[in-house]
Amino acid sequence: MRTTLFQRAAAVATTLGLTSLGLLGAGAAPAQAATSDCPKGYLCAWANGDGTGPMFKTKTSMPTLGSWDNKILTRYNRTGLNVCLFDEQNYAGGYSWDTPAESYPINGGNAEISSIKIAPTLRDCESDPYPYWATATSPRAGGFGDMNGDRRADAVLSDEAGRLWFLSGSGSGRLIGSGGWKAFDTLTRHGDFSGDGREDVIAREKATGKLWLYPGTGSGGLGARKLIGTGGWNSMGRLAAFGDLSGDGRSDLLGVEKATGKLWLYPGTGSGGLGARKLIGTGGWNGMNALVGAGDMTGDGRADLVAREKATGKLWLYLGTSTRTLGARKLIGTGGWNSMNHIIGAGDTSGDGRPDLEAADGVGLYQYQGLATGGLRKVDNDNRSWWALEGATAF
Ligand SMILES: [Ca+2]
């Protein structure tokens, strides 16, 4: 009767909405009593529909439930995490879930729960927390998008629970940040800011407006962070680490000023800092709802910028010029790009030496191969593992 999260990925919002209908009314006295008995940090459960009588509780996942097997009807999730309730032992069969946000007891359905998994994200209940990311080996060691130097383009994912994953291009992932990454409302990488030839990550701290540099270690991990912007960066909308536009061989950062829609270039200084900014776009950039430093997509040796137009869903390529500005734009996506919740410019993922784009729509990841003309060709690699990543950032 119950299904897996993947099968229901498209209907997550609807399902959660229905779940909330199961909350007990404010006047349900027995449930109120149960509430007071359930300690914070635990999942509590009862064998009847009103939350009275003997109480089961656990703070860890349980592959079997002993005498509580097929008994649980009412649950109260005080773990602060997702709780997945499986029909069979050892986390098998269909399941339903209670989210961390539910601050009331839940009941409903039949007594068919035989194992319980407590997990940071719903993906953890049935799958790897990170999605599948496999890239071809590029003929040259360009460095752009490759954090561990194996010539395969990498991706980094900040998940819904604030963990950071390094996706090496082999299909597997590695934890490189155990938590706290939700404190950043912008994460971007590309190019080397610290001056050691290894690609770095730049992060904006939401609460403070500070800008941090996390230097790449060269093996996919990140070293000790360095403050490169003491504050005020919340006045900027989108930020994109870009590659080298200023022409000094050092990576630069682009930012859109919220109040004016101007596009600014912040030149990397080679020691991890940022120099005096330079205006490269006089206005209108607030109309773009994604900026992606995609590398040199036109093959002229200059980094180019990809931007998605909010009003039309079009994708534009802004060409880096010899005068160290962005020149004429070229339409590379005629529409529909607003359905993509991740657009990743990770360098050459197809293995022909030219940078590509990858984009995910909530289930599938699609490769858009960069062509010699600067355009794109969509390739469906049938990778449907990008579900339940709505709260995540891939870059
Ligand atoms: Ca790599």
Ligand SMILES: [Ca+2]
């Ligand atoms: Ca570096």
Ligand SMILES: [Ca+2]
């Ligand atoms: Ca170019």
Ligand SMILES: [Ca+2]
């Ligand atoms: Ca390519």
